[in-house]
Amino acid sequence: MTYVVTDACIRCKYMDCVEVCPVDCFYEGENMLVINPSECIDCGVCEPECPAEAILPDTESGLEQWLELNNTFSAQWPNVTRKADQTPADADEHKGEDGKYDKYFSPEPGAGD
Helix, strand or coil: CCEEECHHHCCCCCCHHHHHCCCCCEEEECCCEEECCCCCCCCCCCHHHCCCCCEEECCCCCCHHHHHHHHHHHCCCCECCCCCCCCCCCHHHHCCCCCHHHHHCCCCECCCC
């Protein structure tokens, strides 16, 4: 088992999860984070830290596409080990919004550490 980041993170990117991860398995895209499934130790400490409720265990049904996306982009995006100084200004406006992947997903990397 591993945890995956879903599209609920897109345009929110609160990054509280990054602060608590004991193995630094988060990677930063332009407008979302992903977890490297090979590095995740399944501890689950990140899941309750996410205000957007974007992190789920891959054992839940229907998460196959998110597992693949996390695996793909964690190999391309830079590692991030600490929370950014500022959450995106419009993060709360996008929290809970449906269909964010199709509307906003960017394959571009974020800044990382």
